[in-house]
Amino acid sequence: MSPKALDYETLNENVKKVQYAVRGELYLRASELQKEGKKIIFTNVGNPHALGQKPLTFPRQVVALCQAPFLLDDPNVGLIFPADAIARAKHYLSLTSGGLGAYSDSRGLPGVRKEVADFIGRRDGYPSDPELIFLTDGASKGVMQILNTIIRDERDGVLVPVPQYPLYSAAIALFGGSLVPYYLEETANWGLDIYNLRQSVAEARSRGITVRAMVIINPGNPTGQCLSQANLKEILKFCFQENLVLLGDEVYQQNIYQDERPFLSARKVLLDMGPPISKELQLVSFHTVSKGYWGECGQRGGYFEMTNIPPKTVDEIYKVASISLSPNVPGQIFLGLMVNPPKPGDISYETFVRESKGILESLRKRAQLMTDGFNSCRNVVCNFTEGAMYSFPQIRLPPKAIEAAKKAGKVPDVFYCLKLLEATGISTVPGSGFGQKQGVFHLRTTILPAEEDMPAIMASFKKFNDEFMEQYEDHRGYSRM
Numbered sequence: 001m002s003p004k005a006l007d008y009e010t011l012n013e014n015v016k017k018v019q020y021a022v023r024g025e026l027y028l029r030a031s032e033l034q035k036e037g038k039k040i041i042f043t044n045v046g047n048p049h050a051l052g053q054k055p056l057t058f059p060r061q062v063v064a065l066c067q068a069p070f071l072l073d074d075p076n077v078g079l080i081f082p083a084d085a086i087a088r089a090k091h092y093l094s095l096t097s098g099g100l101g102a103y104s105d106s107r108g109l110p111g112v113r114k115e116v117a118d119f120i121g122r123r124d125g126y127p128s129d130p131e132l133i134f135l136t137d138g139a140s141k142g143v144m145q146i147l148n149t150i151i152r153d154e155r156d157g158v159l160v161p162v163p164q165y166p167l168y169s170a171a172i173a174l175f176g177g178s179l180v181p182y183y184l185e186e187t188a189n190w191g192l193d194i195y196n197l198r199q200s201v202a203e204a205r206s207r208g209i210t211v212r213a214m215v216i217i218n219p220g221n222p223t224g225q226c227l228s229q230a231n232l233k234e235i236l237k238f239c240f241q242e243n244l245v246l247l248g249d250e251v252y253q254q255n256i257y258q259d260e261r262p263f264l265s266a267r268k269v270l271l272d273m274g275p276p277i278s279k280e281l282q283l284v285s286f287h288t289v290s291k292g293y294w295g296e297c298g299q300r301g302g303y304f305e306m307t308n309i310p311p312k313t314v315d316e317i318y319k320v321a322s323i324s325l326s327p328n329v330p331g332q333i334f335l336g337l338m339v340n341p342p343k344p345g346d347i348s349y350e351t352f353v354r355e356s357k358g359i360l361e362s363l364r365k366r367a368q369l370m371t372d373g374f375n376s377c378r379n380v381v382c383n384f385t386e387g388a389m390y391s392f393p394q395i396r397l398p399p400k401a402i403e404a405a406k407k408a409g410k411v412p413d414v415f416y417c418l419k420l421l422e423a424t425g426i427s428t429v430p431g432s433g434f435g436q437k438q439g440v441f442h443l444r445t446t447i448l449p450a451e452e453d454m455p456a457i458m459a460s461f462k463k464f465n466d467e468f469m470e471q472y473e474d475h476r477g478y479s480r481m
């Protein structure tokens with residue numbers, strides 16, 4: 001019998017090529033161990049609520065009322081819900097054509113797109129046009145939609161930072177394009193060197209690749225750095241000179257843990273630069289309710305905003321979005337609430353500020369606890385997490401450990417992370433899943449475990465690591481770097 005269309009051998013090769021380390025071998029092993037009854041600390045995905053973060057009260061109140069609109073008719077509703085939550089629920093329901101159970105426009109509800117445009121306008125100091133904002137089921141869907149629109153065949157290249165968040169490598173593989181890596185400099189706090197960028201483009205062109213787009217992740221995942229204004233300007237100029245569309249992944253814009261470099265959007269820096277670049281450079285920026293102090297990953301609310309994209313292209317993107325009919329409507333409402341939270345004077349304002357500040361301050365403390373913890377370990381060095389939700393320590397594996405990994409048929413950092421998982425229950429992602437320089441090893445962990453659990457987690461990590469190093473270090477020859 002000839003093979004069938006869904007037999008493995010006949011599948012779309014691009015589907016088979018996709019790799020996604022965040023839910024890869026380590027995650028699968030951790031899930032197995034959990035089933036066997038071992039306590040696992042999942043630090044592999046930036047999923048704050050899964051690690052105990054409590055939802056913010058106000059948005060949940062509003063969405064609860066939108067989901068159960070009959071409560072609005074209950075005379076006692078005011079005893080349970082504050083008046084501003086009731087008013088906001090009515091506002092969002094009035095924006096829909098039949099409540100949360102009805103499809104919205106494929107670009108999202110016009111009223112929420114307007115709220116997003118107002119937010120972007122306040123943030124950047126330049127008005128934003130709701131017609132150029134599309135709401136999506138989380139930022140991932142938006143990124144995939146835009147990459148799909150850009151990539152025509154395997155000769156189309158997309159510049160992606162290494163280490164990178166594997167959404168980019170996976171989506172580029174799925175759409176049959178070519179990933180063109182540019183390396184972030186660990187010793188320069190994961191900064192971006194334009195000279196290296198030029199080399200990456202030249203090298204890709206020499207292989208017949210047409211480089212069409214560049215991705216930046218700011219603040220960085222997995223590396224946690226915040227790009228400076230000078231760096232952003234250089235990147236924008238570079239994209240302008242090389243005729244690249246810039247994809248600005250800014251999903252961690254609320255997660256900043258230092259005061260020297262506040263978040264600056266690529267759009268603001270671009271518009272500050274003035275013409276001709278501000279009128280010509282094509283930019284698509286992404287944001288989500290999954291990160292920040294909201295951490296509402298399961299709600300799947302996101303948007304992308306387009307700058308200098310021609311109307312005919314916007315129409316094509318709209319047409320393709322229409323294939324999926326509608327982004328998830330509750331997710332759109334979360335997004336509306338994120339970009340338009342309670343204001344001073346609103347009943348819920350103080351609670352909202354207390355809750356959100358509490359989460360951010362705790363994340364800041366956890367970032368410090370984790371970095372300090374890693375830096376106290378043998379053969380481990382770690383840059384401070386300036387932003388985002390991750391720590392990305394370098395693990396200097398002794399040659400004997402690398403040999404042992406080879407014997408076990410494992411990539412060295414996978415070998416280390418598996419041993420860590422078995423010994424401590426800490427589930428991380430090996431650096432090789434994000435890309436790293438040859439011969440250099442890392443792991444990525446989120447900074448999300450509860451603050452009170454952090455000292456014990458770091459002590460358990462240190463015990464494992466230092467014993468591992470003791471076991472594999474060659475005390476005669478190996479010197480610590």
Ligand SMILES: Cc1ncc(COP(=O)(O)O)c(C=O)c1O
Nearest residue numbers: 046138139140165221288290302
């Ligand atoms: C850099 C980056 N971009 C995009 C996403 C996707 O977020 P969403 O949940 O909105 O799809 C993530 C999720 O971790 C991320 O780290």
